[in-house]
Amino acid sequence: MLFPTGIFALFFAVVFATHWLLVRAAPALVRPFLLVASLAFYGFWSIPFCAALLAIGLFAWAIGLKVRDDENWLILGVGGTLGWLAYFKYTGFLLREATPLAVSLGFPPLPAPEILLPVGISFYCFQAISYMVDVRRGDVAAERSPLNVLVYLTFFPHLAAGPIVRAAHFLPQVAALPDRWRVPLAMGGLLILGGLFKKMVLANEIATGIVDPVFRDPASYGPFDIALAAYGYTIQIWCDFSGYSDIAIGLAALLGYHFPKNFDQPFRALSLSEFWRRWHISLSTWLRDYLYKPLGGSRGTEGRTARNLMLTMVLGGIWHGAAWTFVAWGALHGAALVIERALGLRAVPSGWVGRILRWAITFHIVVAAFVLFRAPDLATVGTMAAGLVDVEMPSEAWTWRLLAFVALGLALHFLPADLRQRSEAVLAPLHPALLGLVFGALLLGILLAAPEGVAPFIYFQF
C-alpha cells in the first residue's frame, strides 16, 4: 500500500478514527489495534512476509530477555538478524558473482534463485538490532511482553522505508498512551503535504521526464540531457525519500507518536561530513552509533579512523543493495570523507567565495556519487561519463519545465530552515474545520499537478 493513494487515505482515515476512539474508550486495545493495523498495511504487499516480520520481532524480543546477562546472546541476536537480511538481499548476488569462479574451477554453474525481497526488510532488521543493542547497553529496559516490541517494529508509518527509529526513543512512547488533547495537527499536516508535493510533483515528474529515460539508454542522449539527468536524480532521490520520511513523520504525529527528523536540507552542506549530518539522519546516526563507534570511531590513529570511515561507508552502501554500484557509491563517499578529514576541510570557510566553492565541490561529489547509486551497472556510468563530453550528440530530451523543477528542488534547500515552523504559526490559530478545508484544497492541488500514476518510493526496494 503506497502512501499517496486513495486506498491508503481510506486506510489511514479508519485507523486514525479507531485509534483515537480506543485511546479514549479502551486504552488496553490501542497497542493490539496498532499491531493489527500495521500488519494489514504490510499484508497488502505479501501475507507470508507478515509472518517473517513477526518472526524477527519475536526473535528480537526473546533475545532482549537474555541479552543483559550474557553478551553471547547479543552476538546470536545481531548475527541472526544480519543473516536473515543477508539471505534475502545478498544470496542471489553472491551466487551470480561466484559462478564464473566456480565454472573456471571446473564446477557446474551455481544456481541463481530468484529471492523476493520483503519490503522494508533493511529497515526493520536495523530496528530489531537497535532494540537488542539498546537493551544490552541499558538504554532501554527489556520488554516482558512481546507486544511493545512488535508494535515498535511494525508501526506502519515507518515500516516500509523508515525513518529508522531507535528502540530507546520509541518504546517509551508505546508504553504510554498518546495524549488525545494534544495532537500536532498543523505541523503533521504540513509535513504530509510537503512530503506529497516533493514526491508526487517533483520526484515523479523529474523521474519520468528525464532520469528514467536517460539512465535506461544514456548513449541516445546528448551532454545536456545527461547532465540534467544526473542533477535531476540527485533532486529526485531527495524529494522521493525525504518526501516519504516527512509523510511518515506527519502520519505518526497525527496518531500521537514522535519520529525524529530524517533530512535537514542536505544539499546546502559545505562538506561531506556536514552532508552526512543532514542526509538520511536516522541511518547515518545508526551507522555512527552501532558500527563506526564500536569499530573505534576517531579515537585511534588517523589510519585507523580512515579505515573505520571507509568500512562504515562501504557497508552503508552495501546495506542499500547487492550491486557493485552501491559498493562504489559507499567507497566514493568514504574516500571523500577520508580526504576531507586529512586536508582539514571539515571547518566552514570564512569568506563567501570559499563557502560557494566548498558548497559546489561538496554538491558535485554528491551528484557524481548518486550517478553510481542510480546506474544499473558500472558500464552505464562509463557511457554517461563519455556522453557528457560528446558535443556532437544533440540534447533534445530536456524541457524548461524539467529544468525549473530541478532548480526548484535545489532552491528549497536555501529557504529559511524554520520556514515550516513559521507556516505552522500562521495556520495554528485557524479553526480545525478551516484547516481541513485548506489542507484538502492543497492536497487536491498536489494531486492535480502530479503526473498520472504513482511510482513506488525509491527506498521501498531497500
Added chain:
Amino acid sequence: MRQPWLHTADTPAPRGVPDDFSPHSATRSAGGVTLAVGIALVVMAAGRSPEILDAAYGLPVVAGTETVIAVAEVWDGAMQAIGVPMVVETVRGVLSAGRG
C-alpha cells in the same frame, strides 16, 4: 513519553539531531483533528469523484458492491451538477502546462 509537543516530555531528543517538533508546536484535541482530517478527505473526494466512480466500477462483485457503486454515482452526479470536475480539469490543464 518522548513527544516534544507534550510539555510533560521527560527525556530529551536524540543528541544533536534536529527536529520538526518542539514544545512550542501547536496542538489540537483528537476531536478537532478528526474534523480537519474528515473535511480534507471530503474536499479530496469532491475533486476526485470521477476517479472514485471508476474505482467503484472496478470493484469485484461481492455483497455491498452495488451499494458502493450507487453511492459513488450519486456523489459524482452531485459534483458534476455543481461543476466541480470542470473546475478541476481547468486547474489540471494549467498545472500541466509545459509538460513534455
